[in-house]
Amino acid sequence: MIIVMKTHAEPTNIEAVVQRVEELGYKVHLSRGEARTIIGVIGADEHLLQNSTFEVMDDVERTMRVMQPYKLASRDFSEATVIDVNGVQIGGKQIVVMAGPCSVEGRDMILQTAHAVKAAGATVLRGGAFKPRSSPYSFQGLGEEGLKHLAEARAQTGLPVITEVMSPEDVTLVGDYTDIFQVGARNTQNYSLLKALGRQNKPVFLKRGISGTIQELLMSAEYILAGGNMQVMVCERGIRTYETATRNTFDINAIPALKEMSHLPVIADPAHGTGMWQFVGAISKAAVAAGADGLMLEVHPDPARAWSDGAQSLTFQRFATLMEELRLVAQAVGREI
Amino acid sequence: MIIVMKTHAEPTNIEAVVQRVEELGYKVHLSRGEARTIIGVIGADEHLLQNSTFEVMDDVERTMRVMQPYKLASRDFSEATVIDVNGVQIGGKQIVVMAGPCSVEGRDMILQTAHAVKAAGATVLRGGAFKPRSSPYSFQGLGEEGLKHLAEARAQTGLPVITEVMSPEDVTLVGDYTDIFQVGARNTQNYSLLKALGRQNKPVFLKRGISGTIQELLMSAEYILAGGNMQVMVCERGIRTYETATRNTFDINAIPALKEMSHLPVIADPAHGTGMWQFVGAISKAAVAAGADGLMLEVHPDPARAWSDGAQSLTFQRFATLMEELRLVAQAVGREI
Amino acid sequence: MIIVMKTHAEPTNIEAVVQRVEELGYKVHLSRGEARTIIGVIGADEHLLQNSTFEVMDDVERTMRVMQPYKLASRDFSEATVIDVNGVQIGGKQIVVMAGPCSVEGRDMILQTAHAVKAAGATVLRGGAFKPRSSPYSFQGLGEEGLKHLAEARAQTGLPVITEVMSPEDVTLVGDYTDIFQVGARNTQNYSLLKALGRQNKPVFLKRGISGTIQELLMSAEYILAGGNMQVMVCERGIRTYETATRNTFDINAIPALKEMSHLPVIADPAHGTGMWQFVGAISKAAVAAGADGLMLEVHPDPARAWSDGAQSLTFQRFATLMEELRLVAQAVGREI
């Protein structure tokens, strides 16, 4: 960390900062310019320091980090992580496609969808049993019944299953059924939940917050990693901006940025990233072209009757066509679907 | 809800929308223009409808709500709510000032701070025992020990206490000590938590999400109200924008907007709204001038040594001076502190 | 336009709105619900109406547009536009690549760059002679001298030339040299300039404002089109969001959205969209995969010594390699480079 003192700071205030740095167990590197003094904080554990510790001190103008505030999630820590889920590799040459309905609405619909997405080439089945809904009057998910249907769909198709967990209380229950824990955008900074998942021995799929920064996403991943669970993949799902022509703004830049900053696999969610099924195909192809390790797609037998997220769901036919197109794009960038 | 069909939509597609509306129990009002047909959806329960139900249908161009998606939180539902907390009125003529440290760091510091803020005129004591921190390596709060210190501070000063609850599992424990439950910005859409609080019989202080809309804030309030707990106050705490000169952008517009849209008391949190103690005074005065019903302020005996949020905390002296200034502004707008 | 009156609006206020609508030459379609009256405004020229005309009237709760506020730029107005610039087709099957330095820094560098980008497959040469710089102390462009160098580069390579025009006063001068007028992100709403370009007979390349909406971009295009110049292409160049890991957020959604909303060719500018040359390749491929009709890329003989935008410029070698990769992606989506 670098601490910039104000022009003509009082020597006693400079001294106070130096003392505080040393008190915290770091070394000081002092650089006195003609007008300003700059204090370098030296030590391997910069990620343990907070900027505000110094910003509040007299005559401090600004502080700047030299290192990122995360460690286990950083690219420096590890080579590219590849996660194995019942034989499906996530983060390798193969691009994983996780497909299925937003919500599990019943046994038949999830079984039917599971067979359809498998036939088109999906390798993981998604489906929500616990649903975070912005209205208390909306369908909140089938709960354990939904989890059972997912398990049956897995048994029939062999597809591993991913489903959302919303609360630390539900981690054990959901873990009894799912192959991958999904953390939704509203829970990216639900630290109680992240801590609970850090103690699990199953992969975690962590969505970026609806207006989370890339750094915050990696900090949330750090919570899980620091708990001992190293099987984390992160997901770009669109961010909130001023633009209203689409529901969210898919941050395509985040894909190469995350690959550069971290070793964790990066998945794209074009359904939430656009909010409109018409654009899901274009953004799926873009995400693969930009280097994503996988896609999460919403597929529904009859989107107009979906209990949630119908507007961004693909029909079976549209999904199958898109998979054909995606194969060509994947090949063009040296990957496979 | 109003459904705008595409120019020259197929009659069968128009018919399909009409049928779907009726199927859901609403009446239809059809308006056929030369180029476009517009379908009005009539019924008292528009807040139960989702736009996406129709947006996914063929030849639908756009849908627009006529009514807000919340009901119990809306201004139409009730006169201005006044909440009584051990004799302190929130939402009336008196402006409530909730002051104290970001985190309870120990018994002495919270007792000392409680006496200091009371002497300066605060009417509620704040202090965090469970802390949501973006880094897993940061101090996470004293937990129940912190709650006990808060209770002792209440016993000594008579000030009611507000503290944060982060997880449904902790609601009972926190409820044993606190007078007001605080829901932080990262948990505004933690629906498991909101549902648990809807079943409590104590006031809830609900912060706007870090990039939540005003409508989403009221939808989250609706979760608590729909659960049966009508003692909800909402808090503007700054939103995330592109501006980096301050930590957040305090949305002063939200104060009159919330007062117009809802009957719930509105509290301002200038500490998080700016992230810099230098600006807390100016924004506190602005919030009162704009019509806020209360302020939440961070006060610490020695901000440079605070374990969290030091950069936005006031010293005892600065807090006392600010209280003097606030009294004049409150008076100028017909309120009292 | 649809005008939603407040619950239980006064009949005289409803009448006043009806009168105002008729006064402006539109017909009224009245729908009286139990609680609310909704007024439809009927007429082919809705794009001439302003929402605020009605929003200020008593008892009006909200207004909503049925049609877009632009007309000539809309998809309904025309089939996909293809612009011919000295034989280079923009908007057809071929994807146009416009490459060159941010600023023309001298005769040799622009000639050298022109030959290099041509050899790698670029079909248009870019280079700035008038530079909008956020600091008055930065290099402001070579002006007419730069334009002459561009013309010489065109003469030597046969590549048509695109360069920025910043002010209505400069339109004639720039028009004497350039083949395409470029309007930069800071001038998207410089209406004096747009009007002047509407009277020209040369193609205009219009960038989205740094935080402009897609609708505003099309409204700015409408200024040029309404002036009589139908050769307009629009450019997505990244928008301003809260994310700071990249300089801007490239709005990949805007590509399919613009193709759906408008008939104008859509170009992508990944250099400004990311601000970091490391990410330019990934985003270029993504833009092509998402359906862009062209790319604008910054190429410099020695980016570390560029007088502007060095951090987002490619070397000749990196540009040539990227062109190879782009050819594969273009092919995968049925296009050509």
Next chain:
Amino acid sequence: MIIVMKTHAEPTNIEAVVQRVEELGYKVHLSRGEARTIIGVIGADEHLLQNSTFEVMDDVERTMRVMQPYKLASRDFSEATVIDVNGVQIGGKQIVVMAGPCSVEGRDMILQTAHAVKAAGATVLRGGAFKPRSSPYSFQGLGEEGLKHLAEARAQTGLPVITEVMSPEDVTLVGDYTDIFQVGARNTQNYSLLKALGRQNKPVFLKRGISGTIQELLMSAEYILAGGNMQVMVCERGIRTYETATRNTFDINAIPALKEMSHLPVIADPAHGTGMWQFVGAISKAAVAAGADGLMLEVHPDPARAWSDGAQSLTFQRFATLMEELRLVAQAVGREI
């Protein structure tokens, strides 16, 4: 400027950066840590340096400014500026109120408005003759005829006049009539215009861009100051965020931030900051409480018939009432209206 090299950067790459710094006329301060080398760039003219010069070099991880990129606009450069316009002091104890219609729509309406706002206590008359409108089909202003009406209103009331200038070509014409040049939000980075105004000898009122940062606003001010015109005031007028409940988000934080960063007077524009007249009063009071040196308000004899911005305009009566309320708030914070 501080340049952070990557972990284990190549010595030759470190050397290259050092050389480049010296080549540009600055001194180097080298700090070699165990893993990283940090290079301090020393010299009084840091505002002339660009970050990208170094960011593009091999093994450079990041660069950070120590000083702001503006100089004449900074608080360090001067004591608080007070501008005298025909006897009206802007930036002193008195809070200036600039009031009048968005557009001058005719002789009678501007004369009538001028007398009304003067009677209520306004000290400057505003009114637009050249109007930047997002639609080419909207009223574009009366041009010189409007300027003449403004001059007549000044002659009758003695109020100095402020009006917008949109193009460098119009500076002389507008300067013949106005007392203060207004630069609108769409032209904050119209550098041709700013340069032209830097050569004038009349005060300039510079609005923040619709999504401009505070730093960019001061950089635009720097353009005018560097041209020799030291009479600049800056205006907060709301920024673009994701929130749609109000037209813009008034950035109240910008008021104390600008006062701390700069010596220029700060004016607030609550009409554009909210877009809704219902909220103009609350935000005006908030701006004064937060330390603004003045307010710009839209007042119209009949807002429902205004040719522009009706929805955010006050009637004469509402303006007069607001002025009464503002006097009390001004007094409460030690100012006068």
